[in-house]
Amino acid sequence: MLGEYRITGRGAAEISADIERAVGAGELEPGQALPPMRELAERLGVNPNTVAAAYRTLRERGVIETAGRRGSRVRPRPATTGREFIRVEVPEGVRDVSDGNPDPALLPALGPVFAAAAGQGDRDPVLYGHEPEDPELVRLARAELDADGVPDGPVAVTSGSLDAMERVLAAHLRPGDAVAVEDPGWGSLLDLVPALGLRTVAVGVDDEGPLPDDVRRALAAGARALVVTDRAQNPTGAALSATRARALQSVLREHPGTLLIEDDHGHRIVDLPLHPLAGATRTWAFVRSAAKAYGPDLRLAVLTGDAVTLDRVRGRQRLGPGWVSLITQRAVARLTADGTVDARAVVAAYGRRRDALLGALARRGVTAHGRSGMNVWIPVPDETGAVARLLHAGWAVAPGARFRIGAPPGIRITVSTLPEDEVRPLADAVADALGPGRARRGV
Numbered sequence: 070m071l072g073e074y075r076i077t078g079r080g081a082a083e084i085s086a087d088i089e090r091a092v093g094a095g096e097l098e099p100g101q102a103l104p105p106m107r108e109l110a111e112r113l114g115v116n117p118n119t120v121a122a123a124y125r126t127l128r129e130r131g132v133i134e135t136a137g138r139r140g141s142r143v144r145p146r147p148a149t150t151g152r153e154f155i156r157v158e159v160p161e162g163v164r165d166v167s168d169g170n171p172d173p174a175l176l177p178a179l180g181p182v183f184a185a186a187a188g189q190g191d192r193d194p195v196l197y198g199h200e201p202e203d204p205e206l207v208r209l210a211r212a213e214l215d216a217d218g219v220p221d222g223p224v225a226v227t228s229g230s231l232d233a234m235e236r237v238l239a240a241h242l243r244p245g246d247a248v249a250v251e252d253p254g255w256g257s258l259l260d261l262v263p264a265l266g267l268r269t270v271a272v273g274v275d276d277e278g279p280l281p282d283d284v285r286r287a288l289a290a291g292a293r294a295l296v297v298t299d300r301a302q303n304p305t306g307a308a309l310s311a312t313r314a315r316a317l318q319s320v321l322r323e324h325p326g327t328l329l330i331e332d333d334h335g336h337r338i339v340d341l342p343l344h345p346l347a348g349a350t351r352t353w354a355f356v357r358s359a360a361k362a363y364g365p366d367l368r369l370a371v372l373t374g375d376a377v378t379l380d381r382v383r384g385r386q387r388l389g390p391g392w393v394s395l396i397t398q399r400a401v402a403r404l405t406a407d408g409t410v411d412a413r414a415v416v417a418a419y420g421r422r423r424d425a426l427l428g429a430l431a432r433r434g435v436t437a438h439g440r441s442g443m444n445v446w447i448p449v450p451d452e453t454g455a456v457a458r459l460l461h462a463g464w465a466v467a468p469g470a471r472f473r474i475g476a477p478p479g480i481r482i483t484v485s486t487l488p489e490d491e492v493r494p495l496a497d498a499v500a501d502a503l504g505p506g507r508a509r510r511g512v
Contacts, residue, residue, distance in 0.1 A: 074091055074096045074097055076088060076091075076103075076104070076109060076112075076113070077113070078113065078123070079113065079114075079115060079119075080115075080119065081119050081120075081122035081123040081126065082123075082126075084109075084113070084115075084119070084120060084123035085123040085124075085126040085127050085130075088103070088123070088127060088132065088133070089127065089130065089132050092132055092143055097143050098143065099143050099144060099145045100142055100143060100145055101142060101143045102140055102141070102142050103124070103133060103140065103141045103142065103143070105140055106120040106121050106124060107120075124141055127141075128141075128244065128245065128266065129244035129245075129266035130264070130266055131144060131262075131263030131264050131265070131266055131267070132144060134268075144263060152256035152257070152259060152260050152470075152471045152472075153256060153257065153260070153471070155256075155468055155470050155471040156467065156468070156471065157456060157460060157465045157466070157467070157468065159465040160460075162463070163460060163463050163464065163465050164463055164464050164465065164491070164495075165465045166464060166465065166466060166482045166483050166484070166486075166487065166495070167465045167466050167467040167481070167482070167483060168467075168483055169303065169304075169443075169444065169467070169481075169483050170365065170483065170485060171338070171360075171361050171362075171364070171365075171443065171485050172418070172419075172443075172485040172486045173486075174486075175410075175414075175415050175418060175419075175485075176362075176363065176364045176410075177363060177364075177404055177409045177410050178409075179363075179364065179367075179400065182399075182400040182401075182403040182404055182407075182409070183396065183400045185399075185400075185403060186395075186396045186397075186399035186400040186403065187396055189399060190395065190396050190399075195395045195396075197391075199395075201225075201226070201383070201386070201387075201391065201392035201393075202224065202225065202226050202392075202398065203226075203395055203398035203399050203402055205399070205402040205406065206226065206371070206398045206399070206401060206402035206405070207224045207226075207371075209402055209405045209406060210224055210357070210371040210373075210405075211224055211373075213336075214355070214357075214373060217342075217343040217345065218343065218344075218345055219343075219345050219347055219355050219373065220345075220347050220348045220353075222355075222373040222374050222375060222376065222379065223373065223374075223376060223379040223380075224371060224372070224373050224379075225371075225372045225373075225379055225382055225383055225386070226369060226370070226371060226372070226392070226393045226398055227356070227369075227370050227372050227382075227386070227393065228368045228369065228370070228390070228393055229358055229360065229368045229369065229370050230332055230334055230356050230357075230358040230360070230370045231257050231258070231261060232368075232370070233354070233356040233370050233372045233382075234258065234261065234296065234330055234332070234354075234356065235261055235265065236382045236385060236386065237328070237330055237354040237372075237374070237378060237382060238261075238262070238265055238267065238294065238328075238330070239265060239385070240378060240381035240382055240385065241293075241294070241328045241352060241378070241381075242265070242267055242293055242294060242328070243266075244265070244266030244267065245266065245267070245268065246267050246268065246293045246294070247267070247268040247269075247270045247287075247290070247291055247292040247293060247294075248262050248267050248268065248269060248270065248292060248293070248294045248295075248296065249270045249271075249272050249284060249287035249288065249292040249294065249295040249296070250262060250269050250270070250271065250272065250296050250474075251272055251274045251279055251296070251297070251298060251302065251307075252271035252272060252273060252274065252473060252474045252475060252476045253274065253304055253305060253446070253469065253472040253473045253474075253476045253479065254274070254296075254298070254302070254303070254304075254472060254474075255298070255303045255304075255332075255472070256471040256472050258296060259472070259474065269474060270287045270290065270292045271283075271474040271475050271476070272284050272287055272295075273476070274302065274305055274307050274476075275307065276305070276306075276307050276308075276438055276440045277307065277308070277309065277310040277312070277313040277440075278297065278298075278299075278302070278307050278308065278309040278310070278313045278314075278317070279295075279297055279313075279317065281313070281316040281317055281319075281320050284317060284320050284321075285320045285323070288320065288321075288323070288324040288327055289324075292327075293326075293327065293328060294327065294328035294329070294330065295321070295327055295328070295329055295330070296330045296331075296332065297309070297317070297329070297330070297331050297332070297346060298331075298332045298333075298334070298335075299331055299332065299333045299335070299343055299344070299345065299346075300333060300335035300336075300339045300341055300343065300441050300442065301334060301335025301338065301339050301361070301441045301442025301443070301444075302441075302442070303334075303442070303444060303472070303481075304444050304446050304467070304469070304471075304472045304479075304481040305438045305439070305440075305444070305446040306423070306438055306439035306440045306441050306442045306444055306445065306446060307438070307440055307441070308335070308339065308341045308440050308441040308442075309343075309344045309346075310344065311342075311344050313344075314344035314345070314346060317346055317349075318346055318348075318349040321346060321349035321350050322349050322350075324350070325349075325350050325351050326350070326351065326352070327350045327352070328350070328352045328353070328354075328378075329346060329347065329349065329350045329352070329353040329354070330353070330354045330355075330356070331345060331346060331347060331353070331354070331355045331356070332356055332358075333345075333355065333356070333357050334356075334357070334358045334360065334361055335361065335441060335442050336357045336358075336361075336362065337361070337362035337410065337412045337415065337416075338361045338362055338412075338415055338416060338419055338442065338443065339416060339441045339442060340413075340416040340417075340420065341440070341441050347374075351375065352374075352375055352377070352378055353374050353375055353378070354372060354373070354374035354375075354378050354379075354382075355372070355373050355374060356370050356371070356372045357370060357371045358370040359401050361443070362410055362412070362415065363401060363404055363410065367397060367400075367401060368393075368397070369393055369397055369398065369401055419442065419443050419484070419485060422443075422484040422485070422487045422488075422492075423439045423442070423443065423445060423484045425484075425487075425489065425492045426439075426445055426482065426484050426487060426492050426495065426496065427439050427445060429492050429493060429495075429496035430445075430447070430496050430499060430500070432496075433496055433497070433499075433500040434500070435447065435496070435499055435500055435503060436448060439484075443483055443484055443485040444481050444482065444483055444484070445481070445482045445484055446469075446479055446480075446481055447479055447480050447481075447482065447499060448477055448478070448479045449469070449478050449479055449480055449502075449503060450478070450503070450504075451478070452468055452469050452470065452478035452479065452480065453468075454502075455480055455502045455503060456468050456480060458501070458502040459480075459498055459499065459502045462498040462501065462502065463498070464495060464498050464499075466480045466481065466482050467480065467481040467482075467483070468480065469481065482495070482499075
């Protein structure tokens, strides 16, 4: 059952820590069965309740799963594996189009706004007990949310989108609950869900967003939450159309108790209109990150939602970090109010680069997706082979395994820094990597 590995420990914490360490080290592999609780208890000379407590801890941490009489097994993708480590090492001389980062040349200069924000802090220092959100940032964010049709609700500020999602999920769900997620989807979210002791339920995605029939099946099967990317979906570039949004709202109204989380990280880098789903369920959250438009290191996102959800998030935040730096909040507010970033120019630049690559790939007979944002998703028959062949040709792309649960293989290419003169050679390399039948030279 466990091969050569022997579980050790006397207490529940020791036993669970030993198993989790073995999973992380690869000594216990995904899918491997663990001993029945009574059998392991007898082997270790402990009470069966001790092993039961250890297994319960491992389930809550997303390391193992239990399937009734079939017993307990290491999860197919344990939380300890970390999808962010599924990446290509980029040798010197290889062009990296895998990282998912915005173009630094399109990001604003942060020095002046931080200097102004720091100066305000010098004049009026932020102390314990002060309001955790900058009023101007909240006002600006709420105005933009109103303009985009996001329902009214209180506003909180978190340390990025993932921080917001973690807090919202933890505020409503318990270990073992199921969360419907996009597949392929954001790798960090696919890691976060099991790390919270929750179960992922895959929902298929096309260019217009999550597939309504898949969402319906997931919710009917008991998924308590649904996470949707409204625009610039990572990795496929999908964006909710008006038609798809109406279909998904109809499904959600059949399950009004569902926790709906919407991620609009494409704000300010996408010219497609927003079609929010919020309002179709009683419990909802909508999050916008500053990462893509203003820079990942700001670690700031604006969160709105129903009053109960926001109250729980704020309450838990007060017991942890307390608040997101008001200096950072004020800097972001200045960036927004002053129009420091020319959103139209940013949108046009990313759209031009994305469309150029999609067009070049289409002329070579290569199917690719990228309706919005800065990434292009290319289905491939052999993911490992395609990544290796492209690396040999001088291009580092992101393996689709970082973003998939059960979806077919693919690769992700980030176009944010792709100049015009690199489009043709990259498209040629992709066509060659997919096999002789696809390797057609285009113009």
